[in-house]
Amino acid sequence: xxxxxxxxxxxxxxxxxxxxxxxxxxxxxxxxxxxxxxxxxxxxxxxxxxxxxxxxxxxxxxxxxxxxxxxxxxxxxxxxxxxxxxxxxxxxxxxxxxxxxxx
Amino acid sequence: xxxxxxxxxxxxxxxxxxxxxxxxxxxxxxxxxxxxxxxxxxxxxxxxxxxxxxxxxxxxxxxxxxxxxxxxxxxxxxxxxxxxxxxxxxxxxxxxxxxxxxxxxxxxxxxxxxxxxxxxxxxxxxxxxxxxxxxxxxxxxxxxxxxxxxxxxxxxxxxxxxxxxxxxxxxxxxxxxxxxxxxxxxxxxxxxxxxxxxxxxxxxxxxxxxxxxxxxxxxxxxxxxxxxxxxxxxxxxxxxxxxxxxxxxxxxxxxxxxxxxxxxxxxxxxxxxxxxxxxxxxxxxxxxxxxxxxxxxxxxxxxxxxxxxxxxxxxxxxxxxxxxxxxxxxxxxxxxxxxxxxxxxxxxxxxxxxxxxxxxxxxxxxxxxxxxxxxxxxxxxxxxxxxxxxxxxxxxxxxxxxxxxxxxxxxxxxxxxxxxxxxxxxxxxxxxxxxxxxxxxxxxxxxxxxxxxxxxxxxxxxxxxxxxxxxxxxxxxxxxxxxxxxxxxxxxxxxxxxxxxxxxxxxxxxxxxxxxxxxxxxxxxxxxxxxxxxxxxxxxxxxxxxxxxxxxxxxx
Numbered sequence: 252x253x254x255x256x257x258x259x260x261x262x263x264x265x266x267x268x269x270x271x272x273x274x275x276x277x278x279x280x281x282x283x284x285x286x287x288x289x290x291x292x293x294x295x296x297x298x299x300x301x302x303x304x305x306x307x308x309x310x311x312x313x314x315x316x317x318x319x320x321x322x323x324x325x326x327x328x329x330x331x332x333x334x335x336x337x338x339x340x341x342x343x344x345x346x347x348x349x350x351x352x353x354x
Numbered sequence: 355x356x357x358x359x360x361x362x363x364x365x366x367x368x369x370x371x372x373x374x375x376x377x378x379x380x381x382x383x384x385x386x387x388x389x390x391x392x393x394x395x396x397x398x399x400x401x402x403x404x405x406x407x408x409x410x411x412x413x414x415x416x417x418x419x420x421x422x423x424x425x426x427x428x429x430x431x432x433x434x435x436x437x438x439x440x441x442x443x444x445x446x447x448x449x450x451x452x453x454x455x456x457x458x459x460x461x462x463x464x465x466x467x468x469x470x471x472x473x474x475x476x477x478x479x480x481x482x483x484x485x486x487x488x489x490x491x492x493x494x495x496x497x498x499x500x501x502x503x504x505x506x507x508x509x510x511x512x513x514x515x516x517x518x519x520x521x522x523x524x525x526x527x528x529x530x531x532x533x534x535x536x537x538x539x540x541x542x543x544x545x546x547x548x549x550x551x552x553x554x555x556x557x558x559x560x561x562x563x564x565x566x567x568x569x570x571x572x573x574x575x576x577x578x579x580x581x582x583x584x585x586x587x588x589x590x591x592x593x594x595x596x597x598x599x600x601x602x603x604x605x606x607x608x609x610x611x612x613x614x615x616x617x618x619x620x621x622x623x624x625x626x627x628x629x630x631x632x633x634x635x636x637x638x639x640x641x642x643x644x645x646x647x648x649x650x651x652x653x654x655x656x657x658x659x660x661x662x663x664x665x666x667x668x669x670x671x672x673x674x675x676x677x678x679x680x681x682x683x684x685x686x687x688x689x690x691x692x693x694x695x696x697x698x699x700x701x702x703x704x705x706x707x708x709x710x711x712x713x714x715x716x717x718x719x720x721x722x723x724x725x726x727x728x729x730x731x732x733x734x735x736x737x738x739x740x741x742x743x744x745x746x747x748x749x750x751x752x753x754x755x756x757x758x759x760x761x762x763x764x765x766x767x768x769x770x771x772x773x774x775x776x777x778x779x780x781x782x783x784x785x786x787x788x789x790x791x792x793x794x795x796x797x798x799x800x801x802x803x804x805x806x807x808x809x810x811x812x813x814x815x816x817x818x819x820x821x822x823x824x825x826x827x828x829x830x831x832x833x834x835x836x837x838x839x840x841x842x843x844x845x846x847x848x849x850x851x852x853x854x855x856x857x858x859x860x861x862x863x864x865x866x867x868x869x870x871x872x873x874x875x876x877x878x879x880x881x882x883x884x885x886x887x888x889x890x891x892x893x894x895x896x897x898x899x900x901x902x903x904x905x906x907x908x909x910x
Binding site: 318 | 454457458584615619646653663886894
């Protein structure tokens with residue numbers, strides 16, 4: 252095991268993030284939930300599409316919209332909160348293990 | 355709408371279909387045994403190796419595993435049967451369920467992945483114990499997971515049984531002949547799961563998904579045109595749903611009316627929130643190689659939801675086709691509708707392929723579920739409470755044994771509860787497992803809730819949910835546990851019992867949190883730190899394996 256360089260980061264904190272991008276991702280994730288929870292907005296037969304009642308094809312449409320929204324949210328979240336490496340973090344267990352190894 | 359085909363009663367054994375089914379079944383069994391040598395680890399004796407496949411699966415294997423996990427006899431047998439017999443509220447809710455699932459898991463699953471890999475958690479109960487140092491709460495979560503998995507496995511066994519019954523195997527003469535095929539399938543499943551662990555379902559998932567996609571493509575392109583196109587199919591469904599169901603005396607549902615909105619929405623959301631509480635779903639996601647695999651999967655998995663919707667509609671295709679799902683005992687059984695539709699519509703050899711797709715599609719998740727329940731028992735009950743000094747070899751041995759016991763209990767569910775509405779097995783499991791949601795998911799974000807308040811909320815939710823579900827009487831058989839909808843307090847409309855119990859659970863937990871805090875009751879020690887919830891591969895301690903196997907395929 253390589254003895255890691257120690258950093259000054261307090262890892263008992265939430266890594267910094269761009270709040271605006273996180274909120275945008277939240278909205279993208281909430282949209283499909285709200286749309287599908289609101290059953291009254293789509294529980295009808297007309298307009299039909301290729302023989303499919305509105306009730307059916309509208310929910311199929313949300314399969315794709317939800318997939319797109321989730322993918323966009325994924326990209327936003329990656330950008331919003333870059334990974335903060337924990338390499339230098341010495342918690343109790345790492346410390347104990349290091350001491351056992353005589354460091 | 356008149357039937358397009360003469361009612362083909364289940365007259366006898368379909369030898370060609372049965373032969374194809376058996377050959378494909380044997381093929382996957384051999385693959386299952388071979389799987390224990392695939393990506394060979396140094397030792398299958400460690401629980402990490404047997405139960406999590408070494409936690410080294412990349413995106414594509416994880417994708418197939420999750421697919422094998424989520425789309426099952428539930429998809430192929432139970433949902434179309436509910437559509438056929440009862441209509442859209444009972445069946446089509448599965449589509450919004452599997453859509454809203456992904457935003458929900460996107461939000462919390464990566465946090466669970468990170469904290470689990472930092473601290474070596476393999477089950478939800480491990481996490482709860484680490485977060486609150488509460489052994490009782492951890493035990494409650496573990497036992498709920500094991501209990502809730504049993505009816506879900508039972509649903510898979512019903513799926514296999516439906517296929518074998520339509521193929522003509524079994525008979526009504528005596529109890530042993532009647533259920534013999536079920537016992538054979540059960541024994542094979544048990545054997546290869548026992549020897550190969552999670553590697554077996556991972557390999558079989560490839561065969562399964564290939565078969566399933568083949569059958570689905572043929573079914574959804576060929577069958578609707580054969581039976582007059584979608585216009586005719588929806589017309590036939592609308593006509594049937596307007597008439598009272600002969601068993602219950604109530605009409606079915608074509609499009610939900612305003613009294614049914616709550617039922618539809620709560621079934622969808624309750625099921626979605628419940629799914630990732632099951633030990634098997636958590637096992638599969640923790641098997642993935644990095645934190646972001648889960649989020650990427652969340653955006654590619656909805657392809658399965660589309661497939662699920664098309665399969666659900668096959669229940670209505672069967673209405674237009676005039677399918678008569680009659681069991682070998684001469685009584686109607688809606689669970690047989692899809693296998694029967696395939697047998698009536700396809701040449702025998704392809705019916706056999708379709709039967710194999712359904713049967714293997716039930717075996718894979720049943721294997722994964724029983725392994726996950728066994729992992730939970732071993733770690734959180736056996737090692738924690740019964741034998742704290744158990745070695746890795748001890749744990750692997752007990753895990754394998756418990757995976758058999760869990761399957762045996764599932765078999766008891768199949769043999770004792772009403773099989774006419776198999777989707778209810780899964781909904782019953784959901785009622786129980788959803789009660790662990792506050793302790794697991796809320797705790798990923800906050801330690802505001804008190805550990806004893808969470809335990810009390812869980813207990814009240816479990817009792818309320820079980821009692822209410824017990825009191826739902828099946829109108830046809832007069833049996834208990836006849837459904838999963840009951841009038842919701844305050845709102846008054848029918849709703850999914852799981853979600854009602856969940857709300858009661860959260861309210862109790864919140865109120866008691868104030869009480870326990872006021873009484874200054876100790877809320878335990880938290881062994882996690884905030885940064886743990888954001889850790890990714892490469893961070894210290896994220897690789898927990900003593901002998902890592904760097905055979906990962908790499909992420910695209």
